[in-house]
Amino acid sequence: MTQYGFYFDATRCTGCKTCEAACRDYHNLDLGTTFRHVYELEGGGWNQAEDGTWTTDSFTYYTSFACQHCDDPACMHVCPTGAMHKDENGIVSVDTGRCIGCGYCHMACPYDAPFVDRAKGHSVKCDGCKDRIAEGKQPMCVEACSMRALQFAPVDQLPEGERAAVAPLPDPELTKPNLYIKNCAAAHAVGDTSCRVANEAEVK
Amino acid sequence: MGNGFSEAALAVFTTLAPMGACAFIVLCAACFKGAFEGVAAKTLDKAAFLPLVVVAVGFIGAFFHLASPLNAFFVFMGVGSSPLSNEVTVGVVFFVLAAVYCILAVAGKLSAGARKGLLVAVSVMAVVFSVFCGLAYTMYTIPTWDTPASVVQMLGYGLLGGGILGLLTLALADAEIARENAMAGAALSIAGLVIGVAGFAWQIMAAQSTANIWGTAADQVPAIWGLFGALAVCGIIGAAVAGTSRKKPVPAALAAAVVVVAVGIFFARIGFYGLYMSVAL
Numbered sequence: 001m002t003q004y005g006f007y008f009d010a011t012r013c014t015g016c017k018t019c020e021a022a023c024r025d026y027h028n029l030d031l032g033t034t035f036r037h038v039y040e041l042e043g044g045g046w047n048q049a050e051d052g053t054w055t056t057d058s059f060t061y062y063t064s065f066a067c068q069h070c071d072d073p074a075c076m077h078v079c080p081t082g083a084m085h086k087d088e089n090g091i092v093s094v095d096t097g098r099c100i101g102c103g104y105c106h107m108a109c110p111y112d113a114p115f116v117d118r119a120k121g122h123s124v125k126c127d128g129c130k131d132r133i134a135e136g137k138q139p140m141c142v143e144a145c146s147m148r149a150l151q152f153a154p155v156d157q158l159p160e161g162e163r164a165a166v167a168p169l170p171d172p173e174l175t176k177p178n179l180y181i182k183n184c185a186a187a188h189a190v191g192d193t194s195c196r197v198a199n200e201a202e203v204k
Numbered sequence: 205m206g207n208g209f210s211e212a213a214l215a216v217f218t219t220l221a222p223m224g225a226c227a228f229i230v231l232c233a234a235c236f237k238g239a240f241e242g243v244a245a246k247t248l249d250k251a252a253f254l255p256l257v258v259v260a261v262g263f264i265g266a267f268f269h270l271a272s273p274l275n276a277f278f279v280f281m282g283v284g285s286s287p288l289s290n291e292v293t294v295g296v297v298f299f300v301l302a303a304v305y306c307i308l309a310v311a312g313k314l315s316a317g318a319r320k321g322l323l324v325a326v327s328v329m330a331v332v333f334s335v336f337c338g339l340a341y342t343m344y345t346i347p348t349w350d351t352p353a354s355v356v357q358m359l360g361y362g363l364l365g366g367g368i369l370g371l372l373t374l375a376l377a378d379a380e381i382a383r384e385n386a387m388a389g390a391a392l393s394i395a396g397l398v399i400g401v402a403g404f405a406w407q408i409m410a411a412q413s414t415a416n417i418w419g420t421a422a423d424q425v426p427a428i429w430g431l432f433g434a435l436a437v438c439g440i441i442g443a444a445v446a447g448t449s450r451k452k453p454v455p456a457a458l459a460a461a462v463v464v465v466a467v468g469i470f471f472a473r474i475g476f477y478g479l480y481m482s483v484a485l
Binding site for chain 1: 270271281343416483
């Protein structure tokens with residue numbers, strides 16, 4: 001089985017969210033829902049030294065991610081019907097004829113990737129734009145990124161990066177996500193809760 | 205994270221189904237004390253459908269939670285791997301067993317030995333079902349739920365509600381039999397109250413220090429101790445009514461106690477779902 005995955009270059013991302021908008025548009029999602037998330041992390045502050053001078057350790061960085069099509073997906077583990085499965089490209093997909101829309105995949109996924117669309121009657125999630133991939137194209141989010149910060153390919157063809165190792169993402173050992181990140185200098189380590197999600201109302 | 209009321213249908217299921225199931229334990233205890241050997245046996249057998257209906261209403265609640273209930277039969281595909289499949293399967297086994305008991309009993313097809321054997325089997329399955337209702341939430345990516353407290357509290361709620369519902373079932377058939385077996389119902393309810401309250405408190409305490417990027421889990425449900433209080437107060441009222449039935453069981457009072465206890469457990473379940481917190485996002 002080929003395993004596709006995403007690569008995200010955080011040194012390039014400006015947090016414009018074009019990837020998110022393009023995905024939402026292509027998949028005809030409501031404004032309140034999205035398959036791709038862009039988190040704005042910030043923290044630090046100003047410190048005054050004894051001589052009265054000020055220094056800052058403030059920082060901001062962005063993390064763009066969708067379903068990570070994990071090697072060991074939590075959503076698949078808990079799915080009661082087997083509707084959540086990995087296809088021949090390693091893409092975690094929903095068998096819509098089998099899904100009961102119980103929402104367990106949504107609860108279990110630490111990346112907040114799948115969710116139940118009650119109007120459609122099943123879980124929905126990033127499918128790596130598999131129809132476009134079959135046509136030799138890139139996923140919409142990758143193609144839309146004006147900074148070329150995103151890539152999608154078989155994981156052995158992706159540039160070198162750390163395996164989804166940045167806050168606020170979970171420990172990658174948990175589900176072995178197929179997201180590889182080139183971190184920027186401001187990036188904080190997995191598990192670090194000292195940074196703040198600046199766009200909480202947008203992503204939560 | 206968060207809003208427990210968004211899982212109200214699941215809260216209805218986890219309130220009613222274990223409660224109805226564990227009510228059969230009281231019937232089982234009454235059976236071993238000879239309750240089904242007298243003239244009230246036929247009425248008792250008809251009344252036994254009450255807890256079965258309560259379980260069924262719980263399952264209907266769970267059905268409403270699904271976006272595609274017509275695909276529900278696929279749920280058995282995940283037995284062994286999915287905690288939800290395991291829960292549903294155990295629940296269905298319990299329900300079939302209990303339904304077989306009720307139907308055979310009403311049809312007069314049960315010998316004394318077969319009745320005892322079936323009721324013991326149904327009672328054991330009721331406890332197992334309650335445990336699996338808790339196990340369904342032990343997912344390794346949800347630290348607030350992935351704790352034995354999830355299982356302990358579900359077992360407690362089943363016994364608490366089941367003890368009183370079982371007594372009501374007996375009282376609806378024959379007040380004297382209910383009086384003779386009030387001790388069993390009250391003991392079950394008190395044990396359930398202690399176990400349920402301890403399990404819920406355990407989970408809330410653990411949630412105070414469980415945090416992700418959004419804060420601690422307990423902070424997401426500011427009213428969590430209020431919900432805990434609702435469970436404790438409603439449980440105490442229910443157990444007290446069960447206890448007073450040792451002198452004179454009043455069906456209306458027991459019915460009211462069942463409702464009060466169900467409301468208390470429902471609030472606790474809302475709190476439980478509100479404490480949902482993923483390991484990350």
